[in-house]
Amino acid sequence: MYRPRAWIVTIGYELLIGRIVNTNAAHIAKELTLRGAIVDRIVTIGDSIDDIVSTIREALQRADIIVTTGGLGPTDDDKTLEAIAAATNRPLVLNSEALEMINKFYSQRGLPLTPERLKMAYLPAGSTPIPNKVGAAPGMLLHHDTTFIIALPGVPREMEEMLPLALDKIRFIFPKICVIEKGTEIKGIPESTLAPLLRRASKKCLDCYVKSHPKGHELREPIIDVKVLAFGNTCEEAEKKANTVLAELSKLIGEHGRSQ
Secondary structure, rough: OOOEEEEEEEEEHHHHOOOOOOOHHHHHHHHHHOOEEEEEEEEEEEHHHHHHHHHHHHHHHOOEEEEEEEEOOOOOOOHHHHHHHHOOOOEEEEOHHHHHHHHHHHHHOOOOOOHHHHHHHEEEOOOEOOOOOOOOEEEEEEEEOOOEEEEEEEOHHHHHHHHHHHHHOOHHHHOOOOOEEEEEEOOOOHHHHHHHHHHHHHHOOOEEEEEEOOOOOOOOOOEEEEEEEEOOOOOHHHHHHHHHHHHHHHHHHHHHHHOO
16 A cells, blocks of 8 residues: 655754753654555754755655645744755745745735745745735745645644644545554553563554553552554555554453463
């Protein structure tokens, strides 16, 4: 089954120094996974054109989808679009659709279109702007060679609003499958004890992703959250796969308890 491979690139020194928690990466990864993509890399880099260009060029060699966040604003350190233009050997041009979006945003607030605000309307040639209904900076979608590049703002509320719009524009690249995640919470069994049982249960679905997440103390008060990510041609098939793994795990835990 074909599944597009994706890179997520989050940009901003505020992420690297720990000032901002990188919730964007987790949100984008989940949305891509639920659409059937395989997320190969999540990369966080600073606001350096050289770093952004080299990262995008590497991703272009390996990914079908690249999603970036951050660096689309009006300040001097917002360099993402300039870097994407350089990485794809395209000029940065004034996009009439993006200009209309930005002009509308500021005119409705009685503010002039300054050079700093106009900067946000310059996109790599061939790009399609993604509307921003929450903030000022439009996003960007660019099809370069065999890769789709999506650039979104770093503000989580804006990114979360715009991501579905961008992904819907490339929905044809995603497989026609259903992705379901199901889970269970297991108490009283250390993760080290659960591990071999989980390994055996996982064999019931070789293309499922099965993972344990410890929440309590390993020995004093063990609580394990088990998640099963299952894929199927239909949601019924995916759910059946997940349920099969969870049922097998429950059976193995019961057998383990009786053998103690």
